[in-house]
Amino acid sequence: MLKRARRGAAILALLASAACGGTAVPATQAQATIAVVATTTQVADMARQVGGDAVRVTQLLKPNVDPHHFDPSPADLQSLATAQVVVENGVGFEPWLDEAVASAGYNGPVADTSQGVTLREGQEGHEHGQHDPHIWHSAVNAKIMVANIEKAFAQADPAHAAAYAQRRKAYEAEFDRLDGWIKQRIATIPEANRKIVTNHDAFGYYLDRYGLTFVGAIIPSFDTSAEVTGKDLADLVAAVQKAGVRAIFSESTLPPKTAQALATEAGVKVVGGENSLYGDSLGPAGTGADSYLGMMRHNTEVIVGALGG
Template structure:
């Protein structure tokens, strides 16, 4: 009996030690996990994949950029999840597009706790105003369609990062300068590519109204869209038929689907209008998945321009950055 009691006591003692050891290990693991998450870097949260990409280019290794949306996700209709609220509360800086591109996330961002500065990067650009009917206009949020506008966005991101981490001013400035130079080259290249399209075919018909800035900057007419600036809209049968008739009149050789929107309806429009649906989809509200031809802002713009030029009868020349 004494041996049994001794064994029990010994077992209990080991159990206590085991519990304490487990708690100690868990505590260390938690500290390490938290260290890995912050690692001394400010956390910058971006609400769109385009802004996340630009912020990463400017921030480099000096900040941790976390994008809420995955590539290919439509910001117009995205419904936030509880994890999004936690990320926003942890942020040191929140970068969002503005002009109501991401209504669900803007609402969540304004309701979330935390002391992060909230900056509408897209609003660095004066918006185009689109007719909503009944003498009402709304700002067009798709400002990145013009590469010059992306330069303004990069400048705003740079200044915000310098304010967030002043000791990294030189690195942010250098990164922004390099990116700006590439964007200037991109802007010039897109202009050259669009000019190769025959003038009477320089017309763009897309699923939703996301290319006004692109059209204005690069002299290609937006000849028609299935829906307006927000993908929340549902086109009526009458709207579809009107677009079909319009396409027949203007005589475009191809129309375009988009990566963030189900292509079924625009495919039907193409069939009824007797025109080709371009073999590649356009990136409208999001960059592409990693490894795709549009997995950064610059690559997305290059891919879109190639798709448009080749489908409308122009001559595409690859984009090469000159150092």
């Protein structure tokens, strides 16, 4: 949750900005673009691809930052206060957003990229509620997400509506190619090996779309802040051994120690380090996973390589 001191500092910053005439954006730039605030690394990348030069995107979450523990800063609230469109993942993935928007005084449109996505049902005890928020892990869902972004941009900036539509269609064609490529790569894995164990339950849409079986997660929740018991870990070791799982996949936003200990106990290898999966975040610049398309390719190649494809 937002800290009271941060909220007070943010309000002072907003007042100071108003007294000075607002943000220091040149008039020509302000007229040529719309100010967009995007919450996650995934939707920020999508917003940039759809918006092109017609938008200025401020991204709240940085690469490899766990969104479950995010606390918006005064600078983030300042960006929200001056935004014309806010883009969110939705499905409760940003539980801090409503409070941040209210604290910033933003009353403009919020584009929920999950609108129209067929959501996976959660399991009892999942902290996010009854639906899985990790919708972007299917290229089919990604097409719906960018369509929601295009709609929001066109409504906020009708003068560039045709350009947004053109960029969205070109981007969707890349998703179609990506979707077919992932299916081909996963098909190279022997069927008996297509079993996944990860740090937390973040890859359900990917597994459903591309034909892999979810055996379990170290944190048995959509939310990385959920508590893990000794019984949870013992049960997972037993499930790994019974299913003949070949590898346990660590994630970039989570410490690898528990995954390593579990893998040792179960007698299987752990996949981590540079080969960690990107579950809740894109990768930093230069990793090859610093875009949505790159992240999906990285995860697929890691999974195929580890499972014998």
